[in-house]
Amino acid sequence: MVTDHRASVLIVGAGAAGLTCALQCAEFTDVTVISKGVGPDGATAYAQGGIAAASLPSDSIDQHIEDTLKAGAGLNDIEAVIRIISQAPQCVTWLSQQGVPFVKAKEDQWALGLEGGHQHPRVVHVADRTGWAISQTLRDQVNAPPKIQFLEGYMALDLIVQDQRCVGIDILTPDHTLQPWATGAVVLATGGFSAAYLHATHDHKASGDGLAMALRAGCALMDLEFNQFHPTCLYCPGQPPLLLSEALRGEGARLRLPNGEYFMKQFDADQELAPRDRVARAIDSEMKRCGLNHVLLDISHQPAEKIQARFPHLYKRCLERGFDMTQEPLPVVPAAHYSCGGVHVDSNGQTEIFNLYAVGETACTGLHGANRLASNSLLECIVTGMEVARQIQVVGFEAGTLEAVPQRFALSLSSMGSIEQHWHKLQSIMWNSVGIVRSDARLISAMEGIQVELERIPAVDKSSYLNSIEWAEYLNVLSVAAESVRSAYFRRESRGLHYTVECPQLNPMLNGQHTLIRQDWDQPRYTDKA
Numbered sequence: 001m002v003t004d005h006r007a008s009v010l011i012v013g014a015g016a017a018g019l020t021c022a023l024q025c026a027e028f029t030d031v032t033v034i035s036k037g038v039g040p041d042g043a044t045a046y047a048q049g050g051i052a053a054a055s056l057p058s059d060s061i062d063q064h065i066e067d068t069l070k071a072g073a074g075l076n077d078i079e080a081v082i083r084i085i086s087q088a089p090q091c092v093t094w095l096s097q098q099g100v101p102f103v104k105a106k107e108d109q110w111a112l113g114l115e116g117g118h119q120h121p122r123v124v125h126v127a128d129r130t131g132w133a134i135s136q137t138l139r140d141q142v143n144a145p146p147k148i149q150f151l152e153g154y155m156a157l158d159l160i161v162q163d164q165r166c167v168g169i170d171i172l173t174p175d176h177t178l179q180p181w182a183t184g185a186v187v188l189a190t191g192g193f194s195a196a197y198l199h200a201t202h203d204h205k206a207s208g209d210g211l212a213m214a215l216r217a218g219c220a221l222m223d224l225e226f227n228q229f230h231p232t233c234l235y236c237p238g239q240p241p242l243l244l245s246e247a248l249r250g251e252g253a254r255l256r257l258p259n260g261e262y263f264m265k266q267f268d269a270d271q272e273l274a275p276r277d278r279v280a281r282a283i284d285s286e287m288k289r290c291g292l293n294h295v296l297l298d299i300s301h302q303p304a305e306k307i308q309a310r311f312p313h314l315y316k317r318c319l320e321r322g323f324d325m326t327q328e329p330l331p332v333v334p335a336a337h338y339s340c341g342g343v344h345v346d347s348n349g350q351t352e353i354f355n356l357y358a359v360g361e362t363a364c365t366g367l368h369g370a371n372r373l374a375s376n377s378l379l380e381c382i383v384t385g386m387e388v389a390r391q392i393q394v395v396g397f398e399a400g401t402l403e404a405v406p407q408r409f410a411l412s413l414s415s416m417g418s419i420e421q422h423w424h425k426l427q428s429i430m431w432n433s434v435g436i437v438r439s440d441a442r443l444i445s446a447m448e449g450i451q452v453e454l455e456r457i458p459a460v461d462k463s464s465y466l467n468s469i470e471w472a473e474y475l476n477v478l479s480v481a482a483e484s485v486r487s488a489y490f491r492r493e494s495r496g497l498h499y500t501v502e503c504p505q506l507n508p509m510l511n512g513q514h515t516l517i518r519q520d521w522d523q524p525r526y527t528d529k530a
């Protein structure tokens with residue numbers, strides 16, 4: 001099979017990271033963006049709180065760096081933190097120039113939200129739908145210039161790698177046919193893998209496709225044990241997830257038990273504004289101690305007009321589900337939210353395979369360390385999207401010709417039974433055994449459960465391809481979940497988002513030691529090279 005499809009730069013994913021990279025690359029070459037979703041999708045469209053950037057006279061980039069390092073619990077790559085945080089103000093300016101309607105407090109000052117772990121209000125926002133506004137604005141821009149080809153409903157299946165160079169990519173089209181593309185540079189911007197968990201703060205398929213493709217191609221993945229659980233997702237069984245932004249706590253919302261008792265003061269001096277790992281663990285502990293299926297988040301003591309003005313979207317969405325946050329507390333539970341780990345990249349977003357880059361949540365840059373500071377993720381998406389574009393311009397992006405490959409047959413896994421059941425099984429394993437509090441016994445049972453699943457699924461070899469998006473996603477998330485569990489079992493300490501009962505303390509010997517894993521390694525290894 002010889003391909004007619006070519007792209008100088010092919011970007012997989014249309015969230016904040018992929019679209020930023022596309023817009024920057026379009027200034028020097030033609031670009032193709034593919035997205036397996038149609039319309040604003042990915043985690044970006046769900047982001048509520050905003051993007052962190054120091055701008056008050058009393059605040060500074062140094063203090064933002066300090067807060068990022070404190071949340072990251074000794075595992076941040078300091079060079080990455082300084083590099084990325086220092087670019088925050090320019091990122092906000094760039095987004096504003098693209099047309100993102102950030103709210104202003106006065107003519108020359110953004111309205112700033114306060115979120116957990118930040119010393120100052122510094123979260124620039126568009127009410128409580130910042131991600132939606134960023135997504136819409138960048139999509140409008142991407143659809144405008146003639147140089148960008150934007151293909152929605154196209155799923156990347158696998159990378160084509162020759163001699164450690166990425167030379168192309170296999171894509172599944174909306175009509176389920178296989179299209180190999182010859183490429184100059186490929187950018188993985190596919191988001192994280194929170195869909196591995198039964199309860200997540202969003203319901204789009206964050207199945208870790210970019211991580212799985214990179215892993216199969218021979219790249220290392222880093223710090224996969226650090227999965228962030230957001231403390232406050234609305235508890236509303238049977239309904240799509242609804243995250244209750246950290247900004248609510250920034251505006252004074254308090255956590256309490258159904259008997260009225262405020263409990264955060266027993267766990268943390270910073271109480272409701274402690275970093276997410278500590279708040280989520282406190283809630284988890286109280287739920288287990290009291291046998292509760294949720295706790296309560298209460299902002300009803302604030303004036304109703306203030307709540308409605310600051311959180312118009314959340315107010316409406318809660319009301320639709322029968323909760324009036326101006327009058328009553330909201331039932332909340334922690335839920336899987338963000339993958340701190342990802343594809344190991346250098347400071348230019350370059351993976352270990354030439355011409356293959358990773359940006360945004362897919363990449364592990366070392367910014368977040370063992371725990372992401374609130375609202376640093378959109379920032380990382382914009383900065384890494386821009387940096388990778390600059391690197392591609394320097395390194396080059398000429399698409400070659402793919403070697404002819406024999407026709408491949410479409411592998412259908414319909415004989416494997418219902419895909420929903422497989423997803424449910426994996427998500428239950430991850431939720432029950434690789435959650436907020438871990439133990440060796442549970443991690444071992446998770447590894448065994450995932451291994452059984454892996455062995456049941458027929459191998460996709462060079463003569464075949466998967467012709468179903470759902471099965472391809474499932475295989476991807478399964479393989480990334482397996483590496484996440486192996487990484488969690490390997491780390492013999494508790495740090496940031498990774499808490500294990502056998503080793504409840506942080507081990508200072510492991511400061512700055514990242515967990516690196518490859519498909520052909522028996523077990524992960526520590527490395528100090530972020």
Ligand SMILES: Cc1cc2nc3c(=O)[nH]c(=O)nc-3n(C[C@H](O)[C@H](O)[C@H](O)COP(=O)(O)OP(=O)(O)OC[C@H]3O[C@@H](n4cnc5c(N)ncnc54)[C@H](O)[C@@H]3O)c2cc1C
Pocket residue numbers: 012013014015016017018034035036037041042043044045046047048049050051052130131154155156157189190191192201202206209210243337338359360361362374375376377378379381
């Ligand atoms: C509910 C919620 C609220 C949040 N709030 C905030 C916040 O206030 N501030 C903040 O900084 N962060 C926040 N985050 C985190 C932040 O939104 C994400 O980390 C960030 O948006 C990720 O952007 P991304 O571009 O890396 O990936 P995503 O936005 O997840 O986009 C991934 C893209 O890749 C595509 N894709 C995936 N796999 C394939 C494939 N195989 N082939 C083709 N396309 C593919 C998807 O279709 C999608 O277009 C929040 C996250 C959630 C879930």
